[in-house]
Amino acid sequence: MLKRYIFIKRNNLGRVIIGNYKISIIVPIYNQDKYLNKSIESIINQTIGFKNIELILVDDYSTDNSRNIIKEYAKKFKNIIPIFLNKNNGTPAIPKNKGIKKSTGDYIMFFDPDDYLIPDICEKLYDEIINEKCDIVTGNAIFMIDNTPYYNIRHNNPKEIIHPIKNYKNYKNYKNFHCWGTLYNRNFIEKNNIKFINVKTNEDTYFVYKSFFNAKKICYLNNYYGIIYFIRNEKTLSKTFSKEILISTIDAFTQIRELLIDMNVTFDEDPFLINIIMRLYEKWEIPKKNEKYIYEEMLKYKKNNKLPKSVSLHIRFGEILLEKKYFILLHYYRQIILFILNQKFIQNKINNKYKDAVKPNDKIYNIVSSLRYY
Template sequence: MKITVAIPIYNAERHLNVTLDSLINQTMDSSEFEVICVNDVSTDNSAAVVESYMKNHNNIKLINRTENSGGPMLPRNDAINAAKGEYILFLDNDDFIGEETLERFYKNAVENNSDVIFGKYVGVNGRKVPRSMFKFGNLPKAEIVEHNLVFSLAPHKMFNVDFIRKYGIQFNEKAVVGEDQLFVMQCYINAKVITVLTDYEYYYVVKRGHENLSFKYFPAENFYYSFNNIMTTIKESDLSPLYKTELSAAFLKRFYETSKLRRYLLTNKLTAEQKKDWLNETKKFIDNHVNDELINLLPSLFHYFVLIAQENDLQKLLMVHKQMDKVSPNQVTRVENGWIYANFKYSRKYLAYDSEYPVNHLNTSDVFVDDIVLDNTHFEISGQFYQSLLINMNVKNELILVHRSSGIEKRFKNNLLNKSGQFSFKVDYRDFVVDEKSVGPWDVFIEGIIDGYTKRRRLGQARNNDLKIKQHEEIHEAKGFIDKITHSNKEKEAGPKKEIIIDPVRSFGKKYTVRAYFTKDHDNLSFDVKMTK
């Protein structure tokens, strides 16, 4: 048996047929996979729906639990224990898979000796699904951190059965929140090979009405059970020390971004007493698992939250959170080692503090291009680069050309304007047109730099209404130019257009053309380099 498909079922009568239909229509022969449906004491006709399919499909099986487990954890474990396949795929009872999913999964899993394999998700009815791990194309051997796998911790994947049995990995019945994350992270950490496929729409995740059920309270200790275990699993694993740190930071970033924690503590969902309970458990979690090194690897958005949670001061947390929305440049005290620090003050009878916290996430920027001028040997770009929190700081601006295919960067630091927020650069084409490796598009950026803090913006989209691309008049008759600028009134009225070709540019004995243009999709400035004979 190649694959076991495990489906935990609870009151799924209305949509279970869609799930099962996607399985009976698989391109893989039905003799090569089994479907184990685990009925968690449904109160509707879910079991009858499965039984109706069993009459015509002998690879579909039904396990009826005698006691409701309260979640999908134990039904999935039942399927693991009963599985006869080499691999097990977990499928929710209201989702479905593409017709070629099992065949493609198995083929790639065998070829790559995969312990874990999953493919591109598709959201149905407005369901949001993770995407960042699929932007890299097919990954026969994916990396957890490098390929953003921590943002795909749902169990909608296929696992090698011998692998999960060898490591004794099962769904933890004590985990009322994040039980799937705990299971998948344990698999990620122990897996020799994780395969990610993007060449087909493999798994369809369906949004149902029950996802909008009202808020249900449970103690913070229960909430943290899975996440404490995940951090402990990372800490006690055989991973290298540096990778443990990187993985811990990546998971914490996901945890603070996507979990309900901040919504519970920073909104009115909980009472004051409940918030105290949650903040107390949060302090324990941070004290046990989050050191200064990890805090510095988190985005600044979470720094104040973590630091004040360590103090276990609910009122200060709520007040600083409120003040965050109103941070001004006048509050910025320093920029150091890549962090913008702002001062937060408050003084009342029962709450007073004077603290600094990073506010990088609040620093917005605008870039505006005043002029773009080209001649036979140089181009000139001038404009303004404004950063909302750094108007009182001495920010150094650099022009950066990035070769689109190789990622090679050429930096120009000779800003002709010393005023903070303004820039003017004059660049010789031969500074980036060097050899055959220079051929292809170069995209143009401006980057502001101050004590390790950098903010980069693409150039071209925001510019003077009349600005396109200009040429110096002294080269208006040069061979190979389009958009020739003459002294005729007619052509002056027409104005500059969206591209200009400079021909030739001589570098190390070879000839090149340089085309300055605005990109079609985003209207940003680029230079396209081509060799000429």
């Protein structure tokens, strides 16, 4: 059984920290018993040494065998911290925020319980964040789609250091920034009060942008692949139209817009807002049977709101987001889709998103091939 040597220290904000962990890994869990064992084992087997990791497993009131699996691991390892919530919150945001509050490691990482960590990711990211003295370090991912592994977009520059707080417009990679497979300096997170917003979808997008635009220094390991991200049906709440999910998604992006306005980040003429539109509408295909309901709701707003005859579509879209007039958005649905597809950078993103399949001669092939049916 792992021994834990406890000592007391204070972080830069004066908060008392009890522990000896380099990294706290926070895992929100809801009904993931099919994948949980293998995911946890991928953390236990990290080359940095599991004694250096604090693993916080936050169960959002699972109804399957997830809780029992968590309890069994917590019995074996003192550095596995279980948190059992007394009701389901319908969003990973609350479990993640509770995990941050409970964590004691110098650095923080978030992990989905149905994905898989490559054995050296913690060591690789930790060494980089220490050596570069940055707020955030992140790499790339391998996507497992229909049991076939694919690389994400590759870059000629294997390592990139950026300073987004100075001038974010110089950096093209911010729209590919993600929460998983990323290591955060805990002092940076606490100092800037960075949390996940309580919405049902896109709760991590707010966290990603707030952390990105507050960071003084970020290290991108463009050609390092440290996480296997599984594209599963259950990862998406819904692929069909839902008023609840629509409102939740727009609410998330409305809060992002307000956040960036507060931070004096101007973006109305920037691809950022187009990226928001793409993220909003890529989630569902609205079936014909719902169109009557959609337009009826839209017309309720149209009677009381005279829309300008000529508008800049993406600026008007941003205004509607801020005003939360959700169903006016649906009036623009077809125009928005055409507008999105005509953007060159989005065409490139769609064409290159999953560029190359992992080949048998790749050093990572043995790992991903063993997970084909996981």
